Amino acid sequence: MTTALVVSFVIGVLGSLAAAFLFPTLQTGIAAALIRLFGWLPIRRRASFSGIWKATWHVDSPKFPPQVVDDNVNVRQLGNRLYAKFKAEKLACYFMGTIEDRYITGTWYDEAKGGYHGAFQLIADISTRSHLSGVWIGYSTSGVVKSGAWEWERKE
Secondary structure, three states: OHHHHHHHHHHHHHHHHHHHHHHHHHHHHHHHHHHHHHOOOOOEOOOOOOEEEEEEEEOOOOOOOOEEEEEEEEEEEEEOEEEEEEEEOOEEEEEEEEEEOOEEEEEEEEOOOOOOEEEEEEEEOOOOOOEEEEEEEEEOOOOOEEEEEEEEEEOO
């Protein structure tokens, strides 16, 4: 009986530790997958940001022009969560954000492990909800932190 109790306790502790370390990673991945799969459904909060957008981010880098533009970004929304895949020149990047009032806050990253990644905050034009402006910040592949303006304009 004592051995069974000790084994149960150890399994419970190990399970709790595994959940504490794995859950945040799994939660982000699961949220992205759900938004990609079901973001086309008309389940929306008051503000809908789904649609085709033009994204322009400003960067000071020898690897990129001063303004990097993707004029065909498909933004998907599920509840108050946003997901988009966009291009930075030939680099595929991803955007995961949460809507809170007129603010969208989240993270962005490229496909490569250890590649470009960071955070952002955008503010929606309250009257039209067709323009977002804000700031991105993130690590470059050389490990240097960079930042710049980020603007989004709704096309459809």
